[in-house]
Amino acid sequence: MRKLSIIFMIILMVSGCAKAKGTESYISKDNAYVSINYPVTSINVLDEAISSYVNKIYYNFKKMDYINTPELNISYSYKEVNNDIINVSLQTEIVTDRTINKIKTFTYNKHNDKFLTMEDLVQDLDGLDYEIKKELLEKYQDADMDFLSNVSYDFFTIDDENLTIYFNPAEIKSDHDELIYLDIPLNSLKLLIDIDKAEGNDTYLSIKKKNVSLDDKVVAITFDDGPSKYTEKILDVLKKYDASGTFFLIGNKVEFYGDTLRRMLEEGSEIGNHSYDHKLLTRLSKDEFQAEISKTQEAIKKVTGFTPNLFRPTYGGYNSKLKSYTDLKFILWDVDSRDWQVKTKDKILKNILPNVKSGSIILLHDNHEYSLNALDDILKNLKGQGYKFVTVSELLELKKLRESE
Numbered sequence: 001m002r003k004l005s006i007i008f009m010i011i012l013m014v015s016g017c018a019k020a021k022g023t024e025s026y027i028s029k030d031n032a033y034v035s036i037n038y039p040v041t042s043i044n045v046l047d048e049a050i051s052s053y054v055n056k057i058y059y060n061f062k063k064m065d066y067i068n069t070p071e072l073n074i075s076y077s078y079k080e081v082n083n084d085i086i087n088v089s090l091q092t093e094i095v096t097d098r099t100i101n102k103i104k105t106f107t108y109n110k111h112n113d114k115f116l117t118m119e120d121l122v123q124d125l126d127g128l129d130y131e132i133k134k135e136l137l138e139k140y141q142d143a144d145m146d147f148l149s150n151v152s153y154d155f156f157t158i159d160d161e162n163l164t165i166y167f168n169p170a171e172i173k174s175d176h177d178e179l180i181y182l183d184i185p186l187n188s189l190k191l192l193i194d195i196d197k198a199e200g201n202d203t204y205l206s207i208k209k210k211n212v213s214l215d216d217k218v219v220a221i222t223f224d225d226g227p228s229k230y231t232e233k234i235l236d237v238l239k240k241y242d243a244s245g246t247f248f249l250i251g252n253k254v255e256f257y258g259d260t261l262r263r264m265l266e267e268g269s270e271i272g273n274h275s276y277d278h279k280l281l282t283r284l285s286k287d288e289f290q291a292e293i294s295k296t297q298e299a300i301k302k303v304t305g306f307t308p309n310l311f312r313p314t315y316g317g318y319n320s321k322l323k324s325y326t327d328l329k330f331i332l333w334d335v336d337s338r339d340w341q342v343k344t345k346d347k348i349l350k351n352i353l354p355n356v357k358s359g360s361i362i363l364l365h366d367n368h369e370y371s372l373n374a375l376d377d378i379l380k381n382l383k384g385q386g387y388k389f390v391t392v393s394e395l396l397e398l399k400k401l402r403e404s405e
């Protein structure tokens, strides 16, 4: 089974002094724009390596001294080279009075569950070393020879045509601020592993920039059982309040709502898996359960290119056995609208509003008109209380960032 990837982006407005009443200069000194953007792959070792690298960068950034509002941008590229090999590269840009660029790559081999090094990959490393230095000197004539002799080949990506090697500008000690890389055609190399042609599996990105402060009150609104004829209207209301939702979809409905699903992602909402037929899952065999999951994953991927990594069990019913049958993250809720039961806007509001706190996950359904009717008031009220509306993945990511404070 191909591993799943979910990609999202958070733009954080870090304002460490938001609660303190500071002078203006204090505020501008403590403000920073942070945009962290990295993939989560469902391969634990890889995910941990990526997130610990990102956390380290973020931690060091917060410790930096600066005068003007500094900026931290981490962006990534993700590529499944073939069924075994995954490339992730993270590009960091730190803007203060000058710009610093950094690259970090992870090449993971699922075949043996190990990170791939250049030694695993290329037979004649010495020959390659010679070629690379020659090219670097040609391309960057101001490159420093001493530095060149210590150049490392830790950062690389592969596709079906090239091995690309990246160098941090500091490594070359040139005046160039941008990242330096060399493409080496695979057919000029003796490789120690097979690089088959990849099948087309570009992932659709769910990206919408959000301005969320680490101190902001955030809430994730989730909609189960869709898509339905009300979903587009729900998206209209979300849009009105610049809000994202998380839609846990039933697989067998998905193919009829391709445009709606793509709109969800384009407008910054998230899609999760809510089984294929909405059966009570605890009664299913392992195979039946896994079919419920994988058929839904396929259906969503087919219309959007995006593969979810969140799962909401039907009726909230699950056990540890079910959890062990999938890599998807089980997401429950702490605020239940009981919309399907109370059926009126006022009662839905009463079930939700007094119970929301920062970090809450609210459960609604997107196949009832009364839920749609309540949504505008829910968002208006919570927005009035200062809440920002994020997706479940963003909520989890924010919690992680707060814990690393």
Ligand code: ZN
Binding pocket: 224, 225, 274, 278, 314, 315
């Ligand atoms: Zn349901």
